[in-house]
Amino acid sequence: AQRVTQPEKLLSVFKGAPVELKCNYSYSGSPELFWYVQHSRQRLQLLLRHISRESIKGFTADLNKGETSFHLKKPFAQEEDSAMYYCALRGSNYKLTFGKGTLLTVNP
Amino acid sequence: GAVVSQHPSRVICKSGTSVKIECRSLDFQATTMFWYRQFPKQSLMLMATSNEGSKATYEQGVEKDKFLINHASLTLSTLTVTSAHPEDSSFYICSAWTDPAGNSPLHFGNGTRLTVT
Numbered sequence: 001a002q003r004v005t006q007p008e009k010l011l012s013v014f015k016g017a018p019v020e021l022k023c024n025y026s027y028s029g030s031p032e033l034f035w036y037v038q039h040s041r042q043r044l045q046l047l048l049r050h051i052s053r054e055s056i057k058g059f060t061a062d063l064n065k066g067e068t069s070f071h072l073k074k075p076f077a078q079e080e081d082s083a084m085y086y087c088a089l090r091g092s093n094y095k096l097t098f099g100k101g102t103l104l105t106v107n108p
Numbered sequence: 109g110a111v112v113s114q115h116p117s118r119v120i121c122k123s124g125t126s127v128k129i130e131c132r133s134l135d136f137q138a139t140t141m142f143w144y145r146q147f148p149k150q151s152l153m154l155m156a157t158s159n160e161g162s163k164a165t166y167e168q169g170v171e172k173d174k175f176l177i178n179h180a181s182l183t184l185s186t187l188t189v190t191s192a193h194p195e196d197s198s199f200y201i202c203s204a205w206t207d208p209a210g211n212s213p214l215h216f217g218n219g220t221r222l223t224v225t
Contacts, residue, residue, distance in 0.1 A: 045216075
């Protein structure tokens with residue numbers, strides 16, 4: 001079975017502060033991890049995936065197989081980063097399993 | 109631009125009636141589409157995998173007779189909520205890989221807000 005855990009339901013930071021959204025996973029095989037973002041009243045959009053190892057909008061995430069984690073980080077949060085963030089895992093069957101999501105609020 | 113189109117975006121129906129939601133892949137063929145359900149302020153729950161030309165695969169706990177899925181063509185999957193009840197009110201989202209081999213991210217439709225009165 002594949003499982004994704006996002007321990008924080010809500011995260012609030014001030015503009016310019018660093019932010020880290022936690023994600024842990026459970027999967028017996030070799031997983032592929034994603035972060036999706038959903039702004040208010042908009043569709044889910046891919047933020048980044050671990051295999052591409054790229055930085056999008058200043059966000060990065062490193063897959064740590066030892067800790068089974070894929071935490072999302074940004075050194076300086078912006079107000080427009082306020083959104084719902086979902087960590088997701090894709091197993092060999094191409095199904096995408098989502099965590100419960102973390103609502104990030106960046107205060108001015 | 110959007111690669112997955114979902115229709116309608118919002119529907120209100122009376123209890124006991126059936127509602128059909130369409131999911132179309134734009135400019136690509138999707139042999140597999142996924143249907144998710146999202147409750148308010150909660151995560152997406154995978155309901156079923158829609159397979160073109162064959163039966164859908166339902167997740168545990170999802171009633172296949174309640175949520176009928178038809179994937180009649182390579183660009184269209186439909187979800188029909190039969191004999192809808194207020195507890196079926198939810199946000200339904202479809203998705204598809206543009207590249208079934210997995211070299212693309214999963215693209216999502218804009219979702220359908222179903223309200224059963």
